[in-house]
Amino acid sequence: MKSLEKNIDRNSDYFINTPSADARSVFLYPTHLGHFRYLPGYSQRRAHFDSFLLMYVLEGSLSLEFQNRTITVNRDTFVLIDCYQPHAYSSAVGWEALWIHFDGITARKLYEMAVSGLGNTFSIDQSLPVLNKMAKIYQMFAAKQPVRDAMLSKWLNDILTSLILYTPAQVQAVQKESVIEDVKGYIQEHIREEVSIDELARVAMMSPYHFIRVFKNETGMTPHAYVLSYRIHVGMYLLESTSLSVSDICYETGFSSASVFSAAFRRQTGQTPTAYRRDHTQ
Numbered sequence: 322m323k324s325l326e327k328n329i330d331r332n333s334d335y336f337i338n339t340p341s342a343d344a345r346s347v348f349l350y351p352t353h354l355g356h357f358r359y360l361p362g363y364s365q366r367r368a369h370f371d372s373f374l375l376m377y378v379l380e381g382s383l384s385l386e387f388q389n390r391t392i393t394v395n396r397d398t399f400v401l402i403d404c405y406q407p408h409a410y411s412s413a414v415g416w417e418a419l420w421i422h423f424d425g426i427t428a429r430k431l432y433e434m435a436v437s438g439l440g441n442t443f444s445i446d447q448s449l450p451v452l453n454k455m456a457k458i459y460q461m462f463a464a465k466q467p468v469r470d471a472m473l474s475k476w477l478n479d480i481l482t483s484l485i486l487y488t489p490a491q492v493q494a495v496q497k498e499s500v501i502e503d504v505k506g507y508i509q510e511h512i513r514e515e516v517s518i519d520e521l522a523r524v525a526m527m528s529p530y531h532f533i534r535v536f537k538n539e540t541g542m543t544p545h546a547y548v549l550s551y552r553i554h555v556g557m558y559l560l561e562s563t564s565l566s567v568s569d570i571c572y573e574t575g576f577s578s579a580s581v582f583s584a585a586f587r588r589q590t591g592q593t594p595t596a597y598r599r600d601h602t603q
Contacts, residue, residue, distance in 0.1 A: 322335055322336060326365075328360040328364075329359060330359075332358065333356060335356075336355065336459075338468065347426065348426070348470050349477040349478055350423065350474060351423050351458060351473060353421075353422040354422065354459055355419075355420055357418055357420065358415070363415065364410075365411065368407050369405050369406065369407065373402070373429075375423065376399065376418050376420040378397065378417070378418050379417040380417040381415050382414060382416055386409040394410075398442055399439075399442065399443055399451075400441065401435060402441050403432060419459060423477055425474065425477070431482075435485050446489065454480045458477070500527075501525070501535070501540065503525070504521050505547075508547070512555060512574060518544055521544055549585060555574050556582065560601065567579050
């Protein structure tokens with residue numbers, strides 16, 4: 322449908338969704354949605370519009386008035402507001418946005434959980450997954466596909482859940498560092514054992530592929546190389562500080578035999594275990 326509002330580009334489209342009684346009692350659902358190009362001078366002020374609004378600003382900027390605050394919203398920013406409350410938005414320069422008014426049995430609680438962490442306007446590090454879900458909802462109507470209430474509800478729930486669970490990149494980095502430290506501790510506790518990538522990935526609660534990539538990014542080494550290096554460093558310490566035989570040290574450090582230990586030790590240090598002990602003890 323084409324909007325008859327003043328200062329809306331005539332190529333802009335919007336759609337109205339009328340969910341069934343069953344959908345209203347069970348699901349989240351869009352009520353109105355669209356892809357608008359708002360021209361300079363556009364202004365909208367409402368006492369209420371019974372729904373919640375999620376908008377993503379693709380270009381331009383707008384001024385949002387909500388809960389006695391005026392907020393400038395720029396491109397690549399989300400707006401999430403309770404339109405049951407008074408609200409207004411306008412722009413002297415215009416903006417382009419994808420927007421969805423939604424409601425449903427769990428809408429208010431999900432809305433409150435999302436804005437408690439993010440506020441009513443926010444940018445996120447990886448907006449594409451949320452934007453893709455919004456686009457899927459829009460395309461269902463734009464392509465005149467059969468409206469599937471359950472699918473629309475799932476996509477809306479996915480969007481709101483991802484916003485509720487969102488963690489900024491800097492916090493994610495700290496969390497990854499903490500997880501890798503846990504893995505290092507696990508390796509140290511199980512130095513005598515043969516630990517597999519799958520086992521370490523389970524400790525990190527990641528897939529093996531993702532774990533290897535994250536571990537290397539955080540440490541500069543593959544998990545296998547780190548385990549080997551740690552075992553050799555423990556071997557160096559034991560050679561310097563104890564009278565244990567090379568055979569005993571090889572088993573204390575998780576190597577299958579003295580020859581395997583000696584070969585690995587020499588590759589990393591350039592010396593045999595015996596030569597290293599001679600050079601590093603009084």
